[in-house]
Amino acid sequence: MEIPGLYPTWYEPLLGSGWVLGIIAVIHVLASHTSVGAALVSTWLATVAVRQNRPELLDYVRRYGVFLLVFSYVLGSITGPGIWFSATVASPRGLSALIHSYVWWWATEWVFFLIEVIGIYLLVYLAGRVDSRSYLQVAWIFGVASWATMLIIVGILSFMLWPGQESWFTEGGSLAGFFGPYTVAQILTRTCFMVMAAALAGNLIASGIEEPRFRREMTRTLARVGMTAAILGSLFFQWGLATLPESAQLLLKTRLPGYFVPTLWAILAGIVAYFAALLAQPDWLKPSLAAAMMVALLIFGIWPEERARESMRKPFVAGQFVYANQIIARDVPALGVRSELQLLAEQGILKSHPFIPDPLRRVNPGNQLEAGQALALVYCSNCHGLGETGPRPMTRMLAGNRNADEIERLIKGALVTGNMINMPRIPLTDEEARALALFLAGLPLWQAVGP
Amino acid sequence: MELETLYALRSPVGLPSHPIVFLVLLVLTWALHILAVYVMLGSTALALCGSVLAGGHWRRLSAAMLETAKVAVSIAIVLGVAPLLFVQVIYDPFWYVSNVLSARWAIGFIGLLLAAYWLLYYRYFRNGRETASHLTLATVLGLFLLCGFIMHGLSSEMLRPELWMRWYAPGGHIDPSGSALHDYNPWRFLYFVGLMVPVTGAWLVGYRGYLERCGERDTAYLDWVTALGKRCMSAGGLFSLLIYVSWMSTLPASAGGFAASAGSLIAVVATLALAAGPLVCRAGSGYYRPMLAAGVAILLIAASREALRLKILGGGFGYDILTYPVHFDTYSTLLFFITFAVLGGSTVAFSIALSWEAGKAQGIYTASPRIARLGNASLVALAVWLAQYFLFGFLTMIG
Ligand code: HEM
Numbered sequence: 001m002e003i004p005g006l007y008p009t010w011y012e013p014l015l016g017s018g019w020v021l022g023i024i025a026v027i028h029v030l031a032s033h034t035s036v037g038a039a040l041v042s043t044w045l046a047t048v049a050v051r052q053n054r055p056e057l058l059d060y061v062r063r064y065g066v067f068l069l070v071f072s073y074v075l076g077s078i079t080g081p082g083i084w085f086s087a088t089v090a091s092p093r094g095l096s097a098l099i100h101s102y103v104w105w106w107a108t109e110w111v112f113f114l115i116e117v118i119g120i121y122l123l124v125y126l127a128g129r130v131d132s133r134s135y136l137q138v139a140w141i142f143g144v145a146s147w148a149t150m151l152i153i154v155g156i157l158s159f160m161l162w163p164g165q166e167s168w169f170t171e172g173g174s175l176a177g178f179f180g181p182y183t184v185a186q187i188l189t190r191t192c193f194m195v196m197a198a199a200l201a202g203n204l205i206a207s208g209i210e211e212p213r214f215r216r217e218m219t220r221t222l223a224r225v226g227m228t229a230a231i232l233g234s235l236f237f238q239w240g241l242a243t244l245p246e247s248a249q250l251l252l253k254t255r256l257p258g259y260f261v262p263t264l265w266a267i268l269a270g271i272v273a274y275f276a277a278l279l280a281q282p283d284w285l286k287p288s289l290a291a292a293m294m295v296a297l298l299i300f301g302i303w304p305e306e307r308a309r310e311s312m313r314k315p316f317v318a319g320q321f322v323y324a325n326q327i328i329a330r331d332v333p334a335l336g337v338r339s340e341l342q343l344l345a346e347q348g349i350l351k352s353h354p355f356i357p358d359p360l361r362r363v364n365p366g367n368q369l370e371a372g373q374a375l376a377l378v379y380c381s382n383c384h385g386l387g388e389t390g391p392r393p394m395t396r397m398l399a400g401n402r403n404a405d406e407i408e409r410l411i412k413g414a415l416v417t418g419n420m421i422n423m424p425r426i427p428l429t430d431e432e433a434r435a436l437a438l439f440l441a442g443l444p445l446w447q448a449v450g451p
Numbered sequence: 452m453e454l455e456t457l458y459a460l461r462s463p464v465g466l467p468s469h470p471i472v473f474l475v476l477l478v479l480t481w482a483l484h485i486l487a488v489y490v491m492l493g494s495t496a497l498a499l500c501g502s503v504l505a506g507g508h509w510r511r512l513s514a515a516m517l518e519t520a521k522v523a524v525s526i527a528i529v530l531g532v533a534p535l536l537f538v539q540v541i542y543d544p545f546w547y548v549s550n551v552l553s554a555r556w557a558i559g560f561i562g563l564l565l566a567a568y569w570l571l572y573y574r575y576f577r578n579g580r581e582t583a584s585h586l587t588l589a590t591v592l593g594l595f596l597l598c599g600f601i602m603h604g605l606s607s608e609m610l611r612p613e614l615w616m617r618w619y620a621p622g623g624h625i626d627p628s629g630s631a632l633h634d635y636n637p638w639r640f641l642y643f644v645g646l647m648v649p650v651t652g653a654w655l656v657g658y659r660g661y662l663e664r665c666g667e668r669d670t671a672y673l674d675w676v677t678a679l680g681k682r683c684m685s686a687g688g689l690f691s692l693l694i695y696v697s698w699m700s701t702l703p704a705s706a707g708g709f710a711a712s713a714g715s716l717i718a719v720v721a722t723l724a725l726a727a728g729p730l731v732c733r734a735g736s737g738y739y740r741p742m743l744a745a746g747v748a749i750l751l752i753a754a755s756r757e758a759l760r761l762k763i764l765g766g767g768f769g770y771d772i773l774t775y776p777v778h779f780d781t782y783s784t785l786l787f788f789i790t791f792a793v794l795g796g797s798t799v800a801f802s803i804a805l806s807w808e809a810g811k812a813q814g815i816y817t818a819s820p821r822i823a824r825l826g827n828a829s830l831v832a833l834a835v836w837l838a839q840y841f842l843f844g845f846l847t848m849i850g
Pocket of ligand 1: 529534541564594606639643
């Protein structure tokens with residue numbers, strides 16, 4: 001018998017493993033984007049400070065650096081591996097596919113990351129302690145290395161969503177998966193977003209400047225930078241959408257939640273208005289206001305964006321060949337990867353999954369419910385809570401239907417055949433479909449007694 | 452788990468280079484990671500001792516070690532990322548299972564580390580203005596150790612494929628909560644954490660050398676630090692050896708015969724070398740020698756640790772990491788090695804040289820022509836890197 005390379009499943013009833021990953025990812029996106037943007041802004045400010053010999057500006061760069069060190073670097077450097085850890089436990093095969101395709105790119109990113117961390121320390125500790133040429137070298141190395149980390153992650157993330165070139169499937173090569181029609185627009189959009197986030201963070205520091213004239217100057221400068229970045233960023237974003245192939249455009253229309261586009265515009269308008277207000281009235285800036293804007297960006301800006309990306313790639317989790325429920329669903333001839341759907345349809349997952357306990361290998365009247373639970377765990381729990389809690393809770397999906405026969409018909413008619421948009425094909429055997437239907441029919445009760 | 456299943460769990464995508472390359476990088480980068488972890492743990496512990504003992508030299512050492520700890524944490528974390536990458540590349544069937552089976556711990560690790568790090572900063576910014584500072588530092592140290600223990604648990608679970616099913620489905624019923632840390636060995640943990648004592652000893656001796664270079668006059672303090680460092684090295688090294696022996700006597704049957712193998716002998720010799728560190732110490736720049744020796748010793752210990760894993764998985768279960776399928780990816784393999792050696796080499800050398808010299812100088816330091824050239828070379832390397840990125844991107848897109 002052929003064995004599919006499936007791992008055990010981790011199930012988190014309250015949030016679902018996907019949300020745990022999502023929360024860590026959102027925090028990481030904010031921290032890392034702020035860091036990179038701040039590196040770019042600092043490099044620029046340090047250059048101005050050194051060229052025009054302005055010690056107070058240098059002091060601002062140093063204070064900004066300390067804030068970044070304590071806030072975004074700590075948060076970014078821990079949540080970064082945190083994403084790996086949470087992706088490992090939520091979606092081992094999805095992560096594995098990315099890691100094995102892009103390990104050298106990630107290792108290269110790590111080199112830049114190392115340079116970046118050393119760079120921020122130097123920027124802070126060497127301010128005013130070395131000659132201006134050396135300080136500029138430090139600042140520019142730091143700025144460019146930070147930006148390079150983003151250049152790398154952009155390609156890996158877009159591979160996750162969609163391999164850049166169709167030829168990747170047949171000919172392979174990490175470059176073909178990495179660079180796609182959307183790459184340049186995405187780099188520009190992200191860079192703008194980073195600078196905008198950095199301007200928000202920079203204002204938090206600027207609000208603490210004692211000297212009123214310098215405080216107003218910094219607030220205005222950052223507002224100008226932030227506003228420009230926000231507007232340019234949204235233009236690049238539009239351009240990026242236009243570079244998508246028609247099929248993906250259609251996908252966007254059908255898959256994105258309805259609130260997505262309006263929310264995006266509202267956020268943008270809010271941020272531009274905020275910066276415009278500061279331009280007109282820099283004294284309005286207070287630490288609490290600046291902090292509130294950062295939090296607002298986190299909640300209203302990044303969360304929907306991350307959610308949208310997640311639903312965009314449904315039912316896949318990586319490279320359009322690994323399903324969210326870890327099953328490989330498409331051949332990748334270049335790498336000798338074969339779809340497992342056929343195998344599972346023939347053998348049944350209960351028989352072939354390496355981590356199914358022996359008593360559940362065969363469905364019988366004594367273990368039907370438990371076998372059904374195992375099936376739901378393996379096939380569904382990545383996207384659905386197996387009860388009344390978690391993401392897309394299963395009880396709500398069935399619209400209150402508790403009739404096992406009807407559920408079984410639905411499973412066989414829509415799931416086994418793969419006729420549901422956003423849902424993977426679930427190649428259950430007949431006895432498995434029956435067991436799953438019984439489990440789903442008994443759900444709330446089972447949830448109370450089960451694990 | 453059957454051998455056939457272990458092979459099935461490998462990524463069907465395969466590897467972009469030969470497995471041996473990743474194995475070597477894993478050992479190398481883990482040695483760097485754990486070296487930074489030792490300095491981080493040791494300096495935190497010394498800062499704690501100093502704040503408890505509070506008298507004369509201890510007070511000064513405590514403040515200096517707090518500075519060290521703060522930087523060392525970030526270096527330890529950054530250096531941990533590389534082995535985390537490589538371990539999942541060649542040991543994915545094992546690493547992913549152990550992580551899933553202890554998922555809450557793997558996730559909890561993040562929160563605990565974050566708490567520890569921020570608490571350390573908190574303590575740093577409030578230095579001297581706080582009454583309960585021992586408690587804060589003790590908590591930081593405890594959290595660091597707990598993080599290390601989680602790492603240890605994950606590394607241990609991956610070596611017990613024969614127990615996975617019993618952990619995942621006790622009594623034949625699946626438990627998907629990931630709430631237990633199923634396997635650990637107190638001796639192994641104590642050994643890999645206890646090595647912080649001799650390593651930190653070597654670090655202290657190097658610290659003395661650095662202070663002297665910077666023109667420090669307080670010779671009483673310098674001699675006191677040196678003596679403390681040497682004591683940590685010899686006592687810590689010998690103590691580690693005892694722990695090592697206890698660990699070897701508790702290895703699972705799957706490790707059959709490792710304790711008396713050449714791989715194990717390497718660790719014994721390296722641990723002894725740590726204890727003998729004071730012998731290589733000389734005046735002047737010779738104060739840095741113990742740290743250099745400690746680095747080499749830790750690298751050997753890392754190699755021995757890997758030998759044990761290969762022995763258990765290869766000898767005990769018949770798993771051969773060399774049979775991992777390879778789809779060689781020329782571009783990305785070259786990209787990494789060239790970036791690492793040329794770009795990484797020049798920028799890190801520049802950064803270290805500049806901060807080193809600036810630390811020693813009084814007033815504003817003007818870079819020597821050599822350092823300035825290094826800085827320029829780094830910038831050129833970065834520019835070339837960006838150019839090749841967009842060039843290959845363009846070629847891919849039109850190709
Ligand atoms: C407080 C911080 C940390 C401490 C005290 C610590 C300590 C340790 C220890 C003691 C081990 C050896 C365990 C054993 O073999 O029994 C280890 C291994 C490891 N650590 Fe850390 N660590 C820390 C943070 C990190 C971070 C943040 C990362 C990742 C970014 C990391 C990645 C690793 C990896 C990949 C291994 C080796 C896994 C293997 O080869 O099996 N560590 N760590």
